[in-house]
Amino acid sequence: MDRKMLQHLFFLYKFLMKLCYPLGYNGKRKSLKYMKYEAMADKYTSEELLNTTLLFDVEEGLLRSSSLFPYFMLVAFEGGGVLRGLVLFLFYPLVCLVSKERGLKIMVFICFFGLKKDKFLIGRTVLPKFFMEDLGFEGFEVVIRCGRKVGLSELPRVMVEGFLKDYLDVDCVLGRDLKVVCGYFVGLMEDVTSRSSFLMNDVFEDMRNDDHLIGFGSFNKFLDHQLFSLCKEIYLVSEADKRKWKALPRNNYPKPLIFHDGRIALMPTYFQTLAMIIWVPFGIWIGLLRIIIAISFPYTIAIPILSFTGMRARICIHSLTKRVPSTAKMNTKGKLYVCNHRTLLDPIYISMAIMKPVTALTYSLSRLSEFLSPIKTFHLTRNKEKDSKMMETLLNQCHDLVVCPEGTTCREPYVLRFSPLFAEISDDFVPVAIDAKVSMFYGTTAGGYKFLDPLYFVLNPIAIYHVKILENLTSGNMVNLSRIEIANQVQKQIADALGFQCTNLTRRDKYMILAGNEGVV
DSSP states (O other): OOHHHHHHHHHHHHHHHHHHGGGTOOSSSOOOEEEETTHHHHHOOHHHHHTOEEEEEHHHHTBSOOOOHHHHHHHIIIIIOHHHHHHHHHHHHHHHHSOHHHHHHHHHHHHHTTOBGGGOOHHHHTHHHHHHHHBBHHHHHHHHTSSEEEEEEEEEHHHHHHHHHHHSOOSEEEEEOEEEETTEEEEEEOOHHHHHHHIIIIITGGGTTOTTEEEEEETTSOOOHHHHTTSSEEEEEOHHHHHTOOBOOGGGOSSOOOOOOOSBOSOOOHHHHHHHHHHHHHHHHHHHHHHHHHHHSOHHHHHHHHHHTTEEEEEEEOGGGGOOOOSHHHHTSOOEEEEOOSSTTHHHHHHHHHTSOOEEEESOOOHHHHHHOSSEEEEOOSOHHHHHHHHHHHHHTTOOEEEOTTOSOOOSSEEOOOOTHHHHHOSOEEEEEEEEEESSBOSOOSSSOGGGHHHHHHTSSOEEEEEEEOOOBOGGGSTTOOHHHHHHHHHHHHHHHHTOEEOOOOHHHHHHHHTSSOOOO
């Protein structure tokens, strides 16, 4: 046999070895068993799965979408601003032309270069909502049934760790680490080979002979042979099966999704992002027109015009609320409207619903929002005695007041705990249930610039406000109830009217979760 033939045989041997490694061959143990993921339920009981460690591929085993672009767009836009998001959008066609690894590096560099590590909260405040909405019900059932869960992701760990640990109780997240210089990301990831070697030697050292370690991934992707070769068997899902996966229903979420931040309200796929880019130049002018209409025209004219431009309102008023008080004593005082808080525009829409001006009580309002407001505003100080005195004075001066006892906005179908201050001021108040639906941008933020909140809201192509004015609550309805019990009763009444759930969470809880502070301005 000549030298050339030996070289050919050697290269053939290396090629076959590369093919064998993904199939679990490591020279010491038998080849892995590969089965369809549905077989796991037939082979293992629930008790056996609780004693099993599952190594799963996050992108291929959990998410329905095969594109990572939306998650990087969220990082680029929410973390770096509009310009960085536009750069990612323009470079994405190039990402699609190069290899997957190279494309991933390009997106990571664009999104993370120059971001401060300590300020990066998007992985815990923005991305979990979109990950939850992209979860496949079938894949979720496979993962959640196992006792110990180890997630393996090609995404940077700062993007997926918060979601996997906080919402899916994953014990260990193996993602790509980003390089940091002087506290700032430089947009570079660690090498795949070095990562696999590190995990084999350190993280998975105690699992080499574990017969309770199984894997879960996809037929569509070669699994990391050094990690998955440790598994007793691997269960795979095909791309055709993944396309049939259903979205995980909200009532099946392992943990309620109550708080999240960020401006983008839709999943920013490439074509959705294109639609946003096309819309925004027109939306800015339409938003300015909406503001001018709301400020300049009476409600009878403004409401139809605003509806025509996409700012729609659905109003429902309880029949008993329409009664006009007959006693002179009641006519000498203003009315107190108590509502849940969705956006800064809540008092304006209440004013439109009752067709008369009201005065909004706010805890913190930017000068721009105050300047643009078509109704009067007064600032609460969070000092109980001062706020009580001010509210009583305004009511005695025949001001109709709107107060939001939650103290902050909540986007999801939940009502936060009500402060009992309103119940200590008056025994005669009207609960108002409010919900706001947006199509492109959220008009609230916890960590961003609050003065832009109303501008983002009017920037939406379509925004719908639901206003339900409920039955008046007077002293006759609240006999022998403490002020805290009254606040809880009003909270429940509003939640029931909207189909929401009551919580004991407060403004402080929201800001501690989303911004790391107590929300004091």
